[in-house]
Amino acid sequence: MAARALRQAQDSKSEILQAALDLIRQSGAASLTIDAVAERSGFSKGGVLYNFPTKDALIIGMVEFLAGQFETEVSTARTSHESSKAPTLHAMIDVTEGWLLANRDVARAMLATKADRPELAEPFMVVKKRLKNAITQETDELAKAWAIWASLEGLHFSEAHGVSILSDDERAAVLAELRRRLVET
Structure with a gap:
């Protein structure tokens, strides 16, 4: 019960x-x-x-919910990349592509809220640390992995700050290039 x-x-x-x-x-x-x-x-x-x-409790709940949702989506997407050299990073590219379209307004709202509440980033930092550990275990090409990760972060942050100059097609081309670089040896 x-x-x-x-x-x-x-x-x-x-x-x-x-x-x-x-x-x-x-x-x-x-x-x-x-x-x-x-x-x-x-x-x-x-x-x-x-x-x-409180409204603050609601906002904290939203951030925690989003962080958990992102991690779950990466974990789910990872299964389709099991045979690659860096399945977690492949999954992160896939999930980022969807999130940049579906969660653009939410990212901007969270950024505005976070300005005076830096602790709101903590749930995402916990998820990022787990993802980083997974990537470290999966590949020995860490410089390449971190360069791709940094590119994904740049896409997220430029959208969240509302300063992205890329069209949807240009962003898709960047993500395709990141996928290509991930598989090249």
């Missing part, structure tokens, strides 16, 4: 977090209020506040 209640509580939190992320994607960071999240999620304001007692 306790396991079922825990699962329901986790489902409720996930639904609220997804509604908050959808709200940011659609209307921007300024639209993130407890009332707006309650309306979007279908929960009462009290239901949202029960799961996330």
Whole structure:
């Protein structure tokens, strides 16, 4: 019985977090209020506040949710690259490509929030450390791996800061080039 209640509580939190992320994607960071999240999620304001007692708790929950989602997607994508020399890095390229399209507005909102809350980066730093350890175990061409990783980070950050000058086609060409460089010996 306790396991079922825990699962329901986790489902409720996930639904609220997804509604908050959808709200940011659609209307921007300024639209993130407890009332707006309650309306979007279908929960009462009290239901949202029960799961996330403050707006800060909601934001922290969103960052943790996104970090976990990124890591899960990399892990899933990694299975299709098991035979490569650097399956985790291949998966990171694949996932980054999707995230740059799907999570562009969320990244910008998180950046705006993080400006006065640097600790919000911690969930992503934990994930990045695990990914770095996996890559270190998978390849002995670490300089190449870090150059590719740095390129992916640059794509993420330029999108988050709203200063990317690349079109979608140009970004796709960069990602294709990173894949090509990853497989060349």
